[in-house]
Amino acid sequence: MNQYFSTKKCRWQFLLEAFGFFQEAQNMGCGYCDNCIKKKK
Ligand SMILES: [Zn+2]
Numbered sequence: 001m002n003q004y005f006s007t008k009k010c011r012w013q014f015l016l017e018a019f020g021f022f023q024e025a026q027n028m029g030c031g032y033c034d035n036c037i038k039k040k041k
Contacts, residue, residue, distance in 0.1 A: 013029070
């Protein structure tokens with residue numbers, strides 16, 4: 001689970017990939033998790 005904290009991807013994108021939803025994860029960007037917020041700034 002350390003990858004979850006070290007990843008720079010969207011948190012949801014990471015979770016989707018972790019559960020095998022690769023297609024859904026490709027265009028994922030929730031805009032609300034800390035990593036998405038960092039990208040916006
Ligand atoms: Zn996100």
